[in-house]
Amino acid sequence: MKITFAKPALPEEGAVVVGVLEGRILTPSAAEIETRTFGALTRAMGVSRFEGKKEQSLVLLAPHGLPIARVVLVGLGKAEGLDRRTCEIFGGVAMGQLLAASDTHATVMVDDIADAPLTTADRAAHIACGARLRAWRFDKYCTKEKPEDKPVLKKVQIMIKDVAAARKVFDPLDKTVDAVFMTRTLGNEPANVIYPESFAAEAGKLTEFGLEVEILGEKQMRKLGLNALLAVGQGSARESQLVVLRWFGATDRTARPIALVGKGVTFDSGGISIKPSAGMEDMKYDMSGAGVVVGVLRTLAARKAKVNVVGVVGMVENMPSGTAQRPGDIVTSASGQTIEVLNTDAEGRLVLADALWYAQEHFQPALVIDLATLTGAIVVALGAYHAGLFATDDVLAERLTAAGETVGERLWRMPLADDYDKLIKSDTADMKNVGNREAGSITAAQFLKRFVGEGPWAHIDIAGVSWSTQDMPTVPKGASGFGVRLLERFIAEHYEEKGTES
Ligand code: BES
Ligand code: MN
Numbered sequence: 001m002k003i004t005f006a007k008p009a010l011p012e013e014g015a016v017v018v019g020v021l022e023g024r025i026l027t028p029s030a031a032e033i034e035t036r037t038f039g040a041l042t043r044a045m046g047v048s049r050f051e052g053k054k055e056q057s058l059v060l061l062a063p064h065g066l067p068i069a070r071v072v073l074v075g076l077g078k079a080e081g082l083d084r085r086t087c088e089i090f091g092g093v094a095m096g097q098l099l100a101a102s103d104t105h106a107t108v109m110v111d112d113i114a115d116a117p118l119t120t121a122d123r124a125a126h127i128a129c130g131a132r133l134r135a136w137r138f139d140k141y142c143t144k145e146k147p148e149d150k151p152v153l154k155k156v157q158i159m160i161k162d163v164a165a166a167r168k169v170f171d172p173l174d175k176t177v178d179a180v181f182m183t184r185t186l187g188n189e190p191a192n193v194i195y196p197e198s199f200a201a202e203a204g205k206l207t208e209f210g211l212e213v214e215i216l217g218e219k220q221m222r223k224l225g226l227n228a229l230l231a232v233g234q235g236s237a238r239e240s241q242l243v244v245l246r247w248f249g250a251t252d253r254t255a256r257p258i259a260l261v262g263k264g265v266t267f268d269s270g271g272i273s274i275k276p277s278a279g280m281e282d283m284k285y286d287m288s289g290a291g292v293v294v295g296v297l298r299t300l301a302a303r304k305a306k307v308n309v310v311g312v313v314g315m316v317e318n319m320p321s322g323t324a325q326r327p328g329d330i331v332t333s334a335s336g337q338t339i340e341v342l343n344t345d346a347e348g349r350l351v352l353a354d355a356l357w358y359a360q361e362h363f364q365p366a367l368v369i370d371l372a373t374l375t376g377a378i379v380v381a382l383g384a385y386h387a388g389l390f391a392t393d394d395v396l397a398e399r400l401t402a403a404g405e406t407v408g409e410r411l412w413r414m415p416l417a418d419d420y421d422k423l424i425k426s427d428t429a430d431m432k433n434v435g436n437r438e439a440g441s442i443t444a445a446q447f448l449k450r451f452v453g454e455g456p457w458a459h460i461d462i463a464g465v466s467w468s469t470q471d472m473p474t475v476p477k478g479a480s481g482f483g484v485r486l487l488e489r490f491i492a493e494h495y496e497e498k499g500t501e502s
């Protein structure tokens with residue numbers, strides 16, 4: 001499906017999307033349709049609950065007086081509240097209605113609105129971004145889908161006076177959406193398709209964007225002593241991999257990079273501490289942290305961002321077998337610290353322990369951020385609407401939280417404290433890999449903290465937000481890609497040399 005920008009003109013066919021402000025206030029395009037259809041909009045709104053609030057929509061069929069098939073009213077909320085996220089939601093909600101309809105063509109009218117905080121071109125670009133995010137589908141394996149079940153929408157035109165300005169704002173957003181789609185695809189692919197080596201191969205294709213991609217196999221990792229990571233993968237027939245992605249785009253190529261570290265468990269069966277079978281299929285997206293890291297590096301490279309960023313993802317499959325690690329095993333991590341593995345299902349922290357060490361040892365980063373579908377406990381605490389944020393630095397935490405707010409990927413800060421650290425004290429090794437049932441997400445974060453140095457560090461537990469069980473305005477069902485847009489914003493706003501956004 002193609003999204004393009006064009007000069008305003010009422011279309012002759014298909015569906016037309018127009019905005020309505022809260023209080024049923026018609027935008028200029030809506031008012032024009034209202035006149036031409038002899039008051040159809042007011043009549044329709046009068047017999048519905050549609051008030052023009054954010055996320056609301058109302059579909060009108062073939063109104064008399066216009067040659068088109070459908071008018072879709074979409075709520076804009078209040079004019080003063082028309083920020084980028086509200087525009088994305090507008091685009092996403094519109095797209096949701098368009099995909100359910102039978103039109104192949106649709107037109108979205110974007111009008112000037114007094115009191116709106118963004119320019120009309122900015123709003124048009126963010127509407128296009130939200131629409132694209134919603135339109136994504138993972139249907140490559142649905143070979144027998146009936147035509148009537150498939151969306152038929154082919155072309156969406158966004159009508160805006162200043163086409164060139166809208167395209168300019170949209171270009172980097174478009175690249176980030178491409179990256180989100182890659183991350184979503186990696187999360188949706190089943191574990192027989194995406195396993196450590198095939199994930200590494202997908203990441204390897206990003207050299208096309210100018211990224212440097214280095215792939216370490218088990219032999220190299222053993223030499224480096226990444227025993228905690230290797231222990232997780234030792235029960236699998238698939239070879240574990242460490243994938244290192246480098247984007248050194250800053251004017252000073254020697255400036256310390258930002259390090260992004262991702263958990264890449266391509267399938268988490270739990271290992272010998274095996275999970276119950278109900279819902280185990282979900283554990284194909286236990287590589288979402290790694291997927292996000294790859295997506296962020298991709299979009300930065302695609303727009304040649306002037307910033308130094310390195311991505312390190314630890315790729316393993318956690319399986320039970322005769323070669324799998326056992327509860328009680330003690331492993332020596334690359335940092336030299338020993339870990340008593342009391343539960344082989346607390347594997348993400350073992351992978352991250354060594355990936356974090358590698359990132360710091362090899363790149364002396366200015367700051368470290370890791371992403372991981374780490375704990376079921378964060379799902380209990382925050383559900384699907386916030387990811388858990390743990391940080392050793394308040395400025396870093398605030399910047400990440402604000403970036404998340406901007407793009408609608410919300411974070412909620414959780415505590416780190418020595419009291420929790422005591423819960424992972426082991427009698428026989430430097431630490432154990434699980435605490436008791438209490439504060440499961442925090443003890444996991446405390447575990448990771450033992451593997452980071454003095455510099456600023458943040459850990460984002462994305463277990464609850466990486467998979468969407470229902471269509472949301474800009475996130476269709478399935479792998480969400482949560483984190484790509486957040487980190488892209490975070491980096492663009494605070495670390496990129498200015499004047500780089502094309
Ligand atoms: N991958 C899981 C966490 C998870 C749960 C991700 C739900 C996505 C959705 C992780 O490896 C895990 O199994 N964690 C255990 C830790 C426990 C054994 C201490 C958990 O949360 O139950
Ligand atoms: Mn697990």
Ligand code: ZN
Pocket residue numbers: 265268286345347348373374
């Ligand atoms: Zn896991």
